[in-house]
Amino acid sequence: MTSRWPDLLQEKKTEKEKTLPPLPDAVEGRVVTRFAPNPDFAIHLGNARPALLSYWYARQYKGKFILRFEDTDPRTKAPFPEAYLQIKEDLKWLGVKWDEEYIQSLRMEVFYNIARRLLEAGGAYVDTCSEEEFRRLRNEGRACPHRDSSVEDNLERFDKMLEGHFKEGEAVVRVKTDLSHPDPSVRDWVALRIIDSSKTPHPITGDKYIVWPTYNFAAGIDDYLMGVTHILRAKEHISNTVKQGFLYNHLKWKYPVTIHFGRLGLEGVILSKSKMRKMSSTATVNPFNDLRFGTIASLRRRGIRAETIHKVVMEVGVKPVDAKISLVNLFAINRSIVDPIARRYMAVEDPVYATLEFSVEKLEAHVPRRLGTKEFGVYELKGGDIIAVSRVDLNAHREKEFRLLGLGNFRVKGVVEKEGRPLIVLELTSLSSEEARSRELPIIQWVKIGEHLPGRMLVVNGDRIESRSILIERSVIEEKTDNIIQLYRIGFARVEDVSEEEAVLVYSHD
RNA sequence: GCCGCCGUAGUAUAGCCCGGUCAAGUAUGCGGGCCUUUCGAGCCCGUGACCCGGGUUCAAAUCCCGGCGGCGGCACCA
Numbered sequence: 001m002t003s004r005w006p007d008l009l010q011e012k013k014t015e016k017e018k019t020l021p022p023l024p025d026a027v028e029g030r031v032v033t034r035f036a037p038n039p040d041f042a043i044h045l046g047n048a049r050p051a052l053l054s055y056w057y058a059r060q061y062k063g064k065f066i067l068r069f070e071d072t073d074p075r076t077k078a079p080f081p082e083a084y085l086q087i088k089e090d091l092k093w094l095g096v097k098w099d100e101e102y103i104q105s106l107r108m109e110v111f112y113n114i115a116r117r118l119l120e121a122g123g124a125y126v127d128t129c130s131e132e133e134f135r136r137l138r139n140e141g142r143a144c145p146h147r148d149s150s151v152e153d154n155l156e157r158f159d160k161m162l163e164g165h166f167k168e169g170e171a172v173v174r175v176k177t178d179l180s181h182p183d184p185s186v187r188d189w190v191a192l193r194i195i196d197s198s199k200t201p202h203p204i205t206g207d208k209y210i211v212w213p214t215y216n217f218a219a220g221i222d223d224y225l226m227g228v229t230h231i232l233r234a235k236e237h238i239s240n241t242v243k244q245g246f247l248y249n250h251l252k253w254k255y256p257v258t259i260h261f262g263r264l265g266l267e268g269v270i271l272s273k274s275k276m277r278k279m280s281s282t283a284t285v286n287p288f289n290d291l292r293f294g295t296i297a298s299l300r301r302r303g304i305r306a307e308t309i310h311k312v313v314m315e316v317g318v319k320p321v322d323a324k325i326s327l328v329n330l331f332a333i334n335r336s337i338v339d340p341i342a343r344r345y346m347a348v349e350d351p352v353y354a355t356l357e358f359s360v361e362k363l364e365a366h367v368p369r370r371l372g373t374k375e376f377g378v379y380e381l382k383g384g385d386i387i388a389v390s391r392v393d394l395n396a397h398r399e400k401e402f403r404l405l406g407l408g409n410f411r412v413k414g415v416v417e418k419e420g421r422p423l424i425v426l427e428l429t430s431l432s433s434e435e436a437r438s439r440e441l442p443i444i445q446w447v448k449i450g451e452h453l454p455g456r457m458l459v460v461n462g463d464r465i466e467s468r469s470i471l472i473e474r475s476v477i478e479e480k481t482d483n484i485i486q487l488y489r490i491g492f493a494r495v496e497d498v499s500e501e502e503a504v505l506v507y508s509h510d
Numbered sequence: 511g512c513c514g515c516c517g518u519a520g521u522a523u524a525g526c527c528c529g530g531u532c533a534a535g536u537a538u539g540c541g542g543g544c545c546u547u548u549c550g551a552g553c554c555c556g557u558g559a560c561c562c563g564g565g566u567u568c569a570a571a572u573c574c575c576g577g578c579g580g581c582g583g584c585a586c587c588a
Contacts, residue, residue, distance in 0.1 A: 036588085037588085038587080038588045040587090040588080070588060071588095072587095072588085073587060073588070075587090076587055076588095077587055077588065127586095131586065134586090135585080138585090139511065168586090169586075172586050173586095174586090181512090182511095182512065182513080183511090183512045183513055183584075183585090184511055184512060184584090184585070185511090185512070185513085185584045185585040186512090186513095186584085186585090187585090189584095189585080189586090190585090190586040191586095192586085193586040194586085195586090212586095214586065214587080214588085215587065215588045216588095218588095219588080234583095235514070235515075235582080235583075236514095236582075236583050236584085236588095237583090237588090238513075238514070238583075238584090239512090239513060239514090239583070239584050239585095240584080240588090242513090243584090262515080262516095262582095263582075263583095267522080315523090315524090315536095316523095320514095320515075321515070321516070322515070322516075322581080322582070323522090323523075324522070324523085325522070325523085326521075326522050326523095326537090326538080328521085328522080328537085328538055328539090329521095329522060329523085329537055329538060331538095332537055332538060333537080335551075335552095336552095339551060339552065340552095342551090344549075344551090346549095366547060366548095367547085367548090368547055368548075368549090371551085371552075374547095376547080403548070405547095405548055405549075406547070406548065407548095433547065433548055436548075437545095437548075443548055443549075445549080486549080486551065487549090488548090488549050488550090488551090489549055489550055489551095490549090490550075491549095491550070491551085492551085510550055510551075
């Protein structure tokens with residue numbers, strides 16, 4: 001008994017790090033999970049939850065993880081050809097690796113075969129009632145006349161569906177469930193329907209198929225055929241689990257262990273796929289990473305790191321409650337990750353030009369590049385050199401002394417004209433940073449002309465994206481695309497593109 | 511029509527399943543202080559909350575009942 005006490009004490013101390021709870025009925029080496037996105041758009045933060053949790057569990061139990069594209073609606077959720085690739089890229093970026101990959105639109109014969117088996121088993125029927133008629137009967141808990149058709153009739157009419165004898169809406173295959181089920185949407189749900197793919201061709205199979213499985217039919221079948229043992233998905237699928245249960249009973253299959261967790265929302269960005277689709281219809285380059293979107297591609301472009309998304313998803317875990325994270329909190333997590341690694345640069349907006357006046361021959365500036373290191377940007381300044389500062393800073397401190405970061409303390413002495421333009425004259429008062437601190441002088445950043453690079457910084461402002469022009473230290477040229485940097489007194493930004501002529505940045509957060 | 515979830519500080523949330531360790535944790539905000547080379551970054555300290563009513567219990571944020579309030583999902587989308 002006494003020997004157990006030290007263990008207990010130690011556990012208390014180390015329990016800070018969140019871990020995933022054990023997966024029910026999981027056997028090491030036998031776990032199979034899947035992520036099954038619809039390629040009608042890129043995935044967003046909400047999708048990262050099932051993707052990461054499914055992948056993490058598969059890995060934790062040394063099992064298998066499957067990526068499956070569920071693209072069986074060319075009509076109302078027409079897949080985006082580019083989305084298949086984008087989703088794979090997003091998953092890779094998130095650190096998710098899949099062992100197998102499937103595309104449901106290439107498995108249509110599989111679905112048709114199971115449909116025949118189901119019809120043969122008497123577990124389904126071809127229904128040619130109108131939608132309204134069926135709905136009326138169903139709401140009263142009554143059977144539609146086709147429910148009692150013979151197996152032969154059903155098979156024959158299913159073949160007619162495949163052969164194109166019916167138009168959209170004229171025939172569906174329904175799974176027999178329970179006409180008195182309290183949830184009307186469960187009653188004899190639709191397994192296959194007709195979509196006229198000559199009107200709305202599928203990006204992969206074109207107009208080859210006109211009978212398409214619904215989500216519940218296709219996903220239910222594939223989960224079984226692919227040997228999925230554990231389904232991790234959001235609560236919105238609870239009623240789908242009930243529906244698929246009837247399918248599994250007809251076919252004498254055992255349903256996988258299912259875990260339903262809450263939805264993960266992000267405030268301050270657009271998460272609605274239909275809205276994003278509409279907005280991106282005019283996109284010229286990449287339709288998926290508009291900075292206002294909550295897609296993984298957009299967050300990434302905005303400088304959010306995969307590790308940040310991992311933390312958020314781990315934090316919300318597999319709990320059934322919905323979670324809504326604010327952009328501010330996402331930024332806070334991201335900042336803690338990015339702050340130690342981001343190099344610092346000075347950049348100014350709306351530049352005002354100034355020349356420095358001092359009595360020594362030259363000045364040397366040391367601009368700290370990286371926290372806690374001896375890495376500096378070093379500048380030598382001689383009389384007559386020109387620097388730029390932000391207009392707002394100059395206006396705010398015109399009357400007072402201020403410190404130019406890494407250089408010295410100055411005050412505005414006057415204005416001279418040079419080549420027809422006004423040039424502010426700044427007079428050195430002291431080099432001492434101690435003095436600046438003790439007198440609480442404001443510190444502002446500056447850029448030496450001649451060692452600068454013009455730049456643009458994209459900033460999300462409400463529902464608009466602004467492009468602000470800046471001058472930035474030329475040494476930013478050493479940064480690579482996707483690096484996160486910090487601009488003094490402005491905030492963190494991601495390097496989108498940098499060349500000899502221009503730096504393009506995307507603003508992340510303070 | 512049906513199914514389900516949630517109401518914790520200004521905001522977003524943890525804790526609730528397995529009641530006591532919760533005079534309630536974290537982030538952000540706000541107030542104050544600190545920072546060897548200088549930041550709207552960081553660090554430290556402080557501030558501030560369990561929807562209402564009843565019940566069970568020695569003990570309830572946690573269980574039960576009722577009320578009020580907010581939200582989500584399904585139906586030939588996935």
